[in-house]
Amino acid sequence: MTATITRPVTPTAAPVSVVRRNQPGVSFAVGWAIWALTAALTLAVPDKLDAADPRYVGIGFAGWTVFLAGWAVAGYFHFNAAAALRKWQPWIIVLGLWTLFWEWSTAKTAWLIPPHFASPQHLLSAGVSDFGLLVSSTYHSLLLLLIGFGIGSVAGFATGLAMGWSKVASYWGNPFLQFIGPVPAATLLPLVLVLAPTTYSGSVFMVAFGVWFPVAVLTRAGIAGVARGYFDVAQTLGASPSFLVWRIAVPGALPSIFTGLFMGLGASLAALAVAELLGVKNGLGWYIQWTKGWAAYPRMYVAILIMVVVCRVLMLVLFRVRNRALAWQKDLVRW
DSSP: OOOOOOOOOOOOOOOHHHHHHTSOOHHHHHHHHHHHHHHHHHHHSOOSSOOSOHHHHHHHHHHHHHHHHHHHHHHTTOHHHHHHHHHHHHHHHHHHHHHHHHHIIIIITOSSOTTTOOOHHHHHHHHHHTHHHHHHHHHHHHHHHHHHHHHHHHHHHHHHHHHHHOHHHHHHHHHHHHHHTTSOGGGGHHHHHHHOSSHHHHHHHHHHHHHHHHHHHHHHHHHHHSOHHHHHHHHHTTOOHHHIIIIIIHHHHHHHHHHHHHHHHHHHHHHHHHHTTSSOSSSHHHHHHHHHHTTOHHHHHHHHHHHHHHHHHHHHHHHHHHHHHTGGGTTTOOO
């Protein structure tokens, strides 16, 4: 009887047919041509509106076009780069069309005129002229947001954990959560102005209040939704109450807790602009209201764009934390 020797199967690269299917095609060529046309239009056609030098914006568009071309070249040699490029091709086309229309309708033809409409050149000029103030406002808004979000998250987690674990806490806390929690943070502004010891502490409270309710509700739902069988097995093996809470209840409720954190982040960002009206002398919300008061719309739009970027970055950070904390549930959590 002879033994059969099998060689280990070594991983190979993706099949050539799969790589070719993921290479950039006609859609990418259309998107690249749109961005190239936008760059050429910005650099070659003179502006009809007085704004910053269009060459800086045009060079930025041209740099983005070169980056897209390099991305396409990388797609011919790397499967992941090609797949990512094909995924984002529709967005490249849509954003290119929007930017082309934006540049043509404002700076080049003056069809949409200031002060309510601003060209990319106007936004660049406003951002450069107020760069220091915008950096300071972004820092103070981030600081206020992180302090309020941290306090609200901890308070919401503690409230939800107590109500989900204890029937007594649920009995006394549920009416309070149902009646007070859904109240928008902005409606508490007059009360905060009277009761808060300082304007900054009042601002922190409003941001924290917006986070507290969704985190508390979803933490309670997650704790209550953990299967009873896990607790029975652990108690049979002699688990202590603290083990049941921190090693079974909380890990089982983590998907719901993170859902509450995501909802709380959106609520805290909505409350931030209102909170900065309490007398805070710096911040993006304060800057937006200040520039709107004297119709400096390009500067206001720059601050709004910065706030959008900040929100996106914070959301990505929270997604990374969620993915790390729920690595053991990777195949179960899809959002």
